[in-house]
Amino acid sequence: MALSPLNQRRWRNFRRNGRAFWSLIIFSILFGLSLFAEFIANDKPILVKYRGEFYTPIFNFYPETEFGGDFQTEAIYRDPEVQCLIDSGGLESCFDDPEGIIDEIKSGSFQADGFERGWTVWPLIPYSYNTSVDRPGAAPLPPNGQNLLGTDDTKRDVLARVIYGFRLSILFTLVVTGVASLIGIFAGAIQGFFGGWLDLIFQRIIEIWSATPSLYVIIIMFAILGRSFWLLVALMILFGWTGLVGVVRAEFLRARNLEYVRAARALGVGNMTIMFRHMLPNAMVATLTFMPFIVTGTIGGLASLDFLGFGLPSSAPSLGELTLQAKQNLQAPWLAFTAFFTFAIMLSLLVFIFEGVRDAFDPRKTFS
Secondary structure (H helix, E strand, O other), X not given: OOXXXXXXXXXXXXXXXXXXXXXXXXXXXXXXXXXXXXXXXXXXXXXXXXXXXXXXXXXXXXXXXXXOOOOOOEOOOOOHHHHHHHHHOOOHHHHOOHHHHHHHHHHOOOOOOOOOOOEEXXXXXXXXXXXXXXXXXXXXXXXXXXXXXXXXXXXXXXXXHHHHHHHXXXXXXXXXXXXXXXXXXXXXXXXXXXXXXXXXXXXXXXXXXXXXXXXXXXHHHHHHHOOOHHHHXXXXXXXHHHHHHHHHHHHHHHHOOOHHHHHHHHOOOOHHHHHHHHHHHHHHHHHHHHHHHHHHHHHHHHHXXXXXXXXXXXXXXXXXXXXXXXHHXXXXXXXXXXXHHXXXXXXXXXXXXXXXXXXXXXXXXXXX
């Protein structure tokens, strides 16, 4: 679908803002890669060939018995016995000396009756966000060729947790910011357009609601219902929708008596059409001005709750929890540097993007 002339002008203005445009490209690449985190960092193979058949462990559950093992539980693919069973086609000699047979298969010198070589395709990082790394030494372990960003205090790969945590933070922010902004814009538009007693009563309700200690409510709800991703999303939306009400209300109060609004009313145009087709686009510049603060505030709020221990479940890949580990393990500076640069890059890119969107919607802004 072709863009309207107005949106084409906005897109040209955005592209001419080099900082915003390149931030969008970099952020899109990083976020796009994080969406496929299971293919990049996982303790399960992407693809397995065993006795001529193909298996996809990252999507499906396969018991160890599927590959000639003894247990009905899910196969531990990094276990030498399981690797040997897959590579040799399920030979029973794998139970005696799996590592020796694997070495012989790799060197091409292995010969046995019924031998049918299989193979596995592993992700670039052979660890998921909750995988314990098999390395000697006391955790947290420093970076090396096996763990490029080291491990945390429970020997989990930091790079894998950053990839999963980046995706989780962005998805959380998009959901919370999107829903909360829609509610706030709608509430502010209703207040500003109709005014009068509706506006007065609504303002008193918002003042009372904004004074509610959200952190205490979140702590109480988690104590009753337990920590979960969607509960935290709902609570953040519940207390975050008031952020845009004031600015949208002010823009609608200013615009509701302008000539084009009066003309639309005289022509019999419905209130909703006037509000969201004619008035809202003119209020978008002021609205988008506050969007970077809402986005960064949502990310910061999630990180703060995780840092305090009242955020996502402890099993979730959390950047805030990584920051807490950096505080508790000052002898492991790689944790602090990783947390700092992850937040700095993520927040900077988002701020630059939304600044470019704001300027693109402003008719007074042009870029050479």
